[in-house]
Amino acid sequence: MTTIPRNDVAPLTTIEAPGAKALAVARVSLGFVFLWAFLDKTFGLGYSTPWERAWINGGSPTKGFLSSLEVGPLQGFFHSIAGAGWANWSFMLGMLAIGVALITGVGMRLAAVGATAMMAFMWLAEWPLASGSSNPIVDYHFFYAVAAIALALTYAGHTWGLGRWWAKLPLVQKNRWLI
Numbered sequence: 001m002t003t004i005p006r007n008d009v010a011p012l013t014t015i016e017a018p019g020a021k022a023l024a025v026a027r028v029s030l031g032f033v034f035l036w037a038f039l040d041k042t043f044g045l046g047y048s049t050p051w052e053r054a055w056i057n058g059g060s061p062t063k064g065f066l067s068s069l070e071v072g073p074l075q076g077f078f079h080s081i082a083g084a085g086w087a088n089w090s091f092m093l094g095m096l097a098i099g100v101a102l103i104t105g106v107g108m109r110l111a112a113v114g115a116t117a118m119m120a121f122m123w124l125a126e127w128p129l130a131s132g133s134s135n136p137i138v139d140y141h142f143f144y145a146v147a148a149i150a151l152a153l154t155y156a157g158h159t160w161g162l163g164r165w166w167a168k169l170p171l172v173q174k175n176r177w178l179i
Contacts, residue, residue: 030147097110
């Protein structure tokens with residue numbers, strides 16, 4: 001068994017090496033979900049975003065999605081921020097930061113908080129309770145948020161990532177929330 005070192009408290013759990021590696025694969029995979037969304041919306045790679053609607057070509061990463069919402073108690077709010085500069089920048093920087101943090105294994109706590117907040121807002125925007133979703137409560141938004149939290153709490157950035165190195169930095173030692 002491999003003990004996951006925890007500098008802020010005594011180790012409470014152990015994760016066997018195969019489990020730690022599986023968590024590392026989950027961490028990088030989830031990070032790539034966020035990073036890919038950022039890259040596709042920025043450069044219009046043709047998957048969700050065509051070239052002509054790319055952010056670098058003047059497209060809005062939030063306008064299409066938020067302005068097309070048809071249900072939910074916050075529909076008016078989301079329509080009102082669709083395409084706003086601050087909404088575009090917040091959304092895109094959030095996806096980039098979460099993706100990079102998860103892939104590299106640094107700032108996992110912040111990534112978990114950011115991913116949870118972003119997924120909560122996206123869940124509220126899509127409002128699966130009334131949108132005809134196959135599961136109105138536990139959809140991918142919920143799963144991504146829970147996965148990000150679990151990855152942070154299990155120190156998944158320490159395996160195949162820079163988390164162990166990051167945790168030893170003096171700034172991070174003084175500010176444990178940066179782990």
